Amino acid sequence: MREVFFKPLATEALMQLCDYVEAKNTPGSGYRFQKKILDFIALHAGLSLIKYPLCHNPKLAHRNFSCLVFQKKWIIAFRYTQNTMTVFRIILGSKLR
Numbered sequence: 631m632r633e634v635f636f637k638p639l640a641t642e643a644l645m646q647l648c649d650y651v652e653a654k655n656t657p658g659s660g661y662r663f664q665k666k667i668l669d670f671i672a673l674h675a676g677l678s679l680i681k682y683p684l685c686h687n688p689k690l691a692h693r694n695f696s697c698l699v700f701q702k703k704w705i706i707a708f709r710y711t712q713n714t715m716t717v718f719r720i721i722l723g724s725k726l727r
Contacts, residue, residue, distance in 0.1 A: 632675040632715040643720040647704075667720075670700050675715040682710060687726050690719075699723070 636644070644664065652660025674680075682696035685707060690697060695707040695718060705726065707719040 632678055632710060632713055634671055634675045635714060635716045637716065637718045640717040640720050647720065667700055667704070667706075670698070671706060671715070671717065674698055675710075678712070682708075690726075693718075695719070 644667065647667075648660035648664045650660075651663045652658075674682075682698075684691040685695050685697035685705075687697070687705075690705075690707050693707075695709060698706040698708070700706055703723045705719070705721045705723050706717060707721065708715055708717045710716070
């Protein structure tokens with residue numbers, strides 16, 4: 631299993647996202663959303679035999695980021711090695727166009 635690290639921009643984006651979800655929904659929904667996205671990342675970090683391709687977005691691919699799509703709208707841009715997975719960005723997919 632790869633160890634997961636978050637860069638400051640990814641951490642900040644996740645916190646803002648959870649605050650937004652909490653503000654628009656019921657109390658505790660931000661925490662539940664955060665748990666879902668972290669579990670999703672941990673699941674993919676645990677799949678050490680998978681080789682992730684570069685992102686389809688040219689700007690992210692130029693930075694050698696691989697991408698995961700969470701709930702059909704959130705892009706998680708990361709780099710990985712044999713032992714680590716570093717999350718660099720969490721971006722709303724519609725912002726990439």
